[in-house]
Each structure stands twice: as C-alpha cells, then as structure tokens.
Amino acid sequence: xxxxxxxxxxxxxxxxxxxxxxxxxxxxxxxxxxxxxxxxxxxxxxxxxxxxxxxxxxxxxxxxxxxxxxxxxxxxxxxxxxxxxxxxxxxxxxxxxxxxxxxxxxxxxxxxxxxxxxxxxxxxxxxxxxxxxxxxxxxxxxxxxxxx
Numbered sequence: 163x164x165x166x167x168x169x170x171x172x173x174x175x176x177x178x179x180x181x182x183x184x185x186x187x188x189x190x191x192x193x194x195x196x197x198x199x200x201x202x203x204x205x206x207x208x209x210x211x212x213x214x215x216x217x218x219x220x221x222x223x224x225x226x227x228x229x230x231x232x233x234x235x236x237x238x239x240x241x242x243x244x245x246x247x248x249x250x251x252x253x254x255x256x257x258x259x260x261x262x263x264x265x266x267x268x269x270x271x272x273x274x275x276x277x278x279x280x281x282x283x284x285x286x287x288x289x290x291x292x293x294x295x296x297x298x299x300x301x302x303x304x305x306x307x308x309x310x
Contacts, residue, residue: 247274 166172182190192199206214259267 247271 203214203217207218254267
C-alpha cells in the first residue's frame with residue numbers, strides 16, 4: 163500500500179488554500195502608507211539619521227554593480243584571432259573596473275584559452291615512430307590523455 167493516497171493532504175489541518183503568508187499580509191497593511199514612509203525616511207536621512215541614510219542608499223539607489231559601462235574597443239575584424247586578447251587588454255588598460263566586471267573579463271579570457279587549446283589539440287598530428295605495437299599503443303594512450 164502506498165504511503166500517501168492521491169488527493170489526500172498529508173497535513174489536513176495545515177494552512178488553507180489561498181491564505182496569505184505573513185510577508186504578504188504586512189505588505190498589504192503598509193501599502194497605503196508607503197509614500198509617507200518613504201518621504202519620512204528621506205527626511206530623516208537628510209537630517210542626519212545614519213540608519214535612515216543607509217536605508218535610502220541600500221533600497222532606493224540601484225547597486226553600482228548593475229550599472230552599464232562603455233568601453234572603447236579597437237576594430238577586431240581586421241585582427242588575427244591570436245592578437246585579439248592583447249588588443250582587448252590594451253584597450254582596457256587604465257579603465258576602472260568593478261569586481262563583477264573583472265570576473266566577467268577573466269571568464270572571457272579563460273574561455274578563449276580553452277578554445278585555443280582545443281583547436282591546437284585538433285591540429286596536433288598523430289605520429290607514431292615505432293614498429294612495436296605495444297609501444298605504439300602506449301604513445302597513443304598518452305596522446306589521447308592529453309586531449310581530454
């Protein structure tokens with residue numbers, strides 16, 4: 163016999179369907195006073211209340227990491243692929259970058275390195291200079307392990 167029957171609640175005396183959680187109930191209670199509360203918070207922040215000031219900065223102003231930045235890039239269409247990364251780094255020299263921007267740049271560089279490595283492995287010739295089949299199998303295994 164199955165542990166749970168279809169259509170029967172495991173907790174029949176639990177919260178009824180459609181009941182609002184506490185967060186939603188509080189939000190509905192404060193909704194009519196929202197404008198006055200925001201105005202008062204700004205007023206307190208302007209008068210020097212550090213907690214109100216922190217609230218205004220954290221809640222009302224978007225995070226700096228979400229800003230859009232403009233970077234002047236050289237024309238990469240005329241540059242060989244192997245020279246794109248140095249040109250990219252040169253164009254970013256002296257720019258102020260945030261931590262998330264630096265992480266994105268490092269991810270891009272790591273992806274570029276991985277693609278070059280894969281391309282180099284595909285172009286690698288398989289040459290076995292031995293007549294001994296066991297030695298040839300060992301060399302082949304080493305080459306294949308490097309490709310992984």
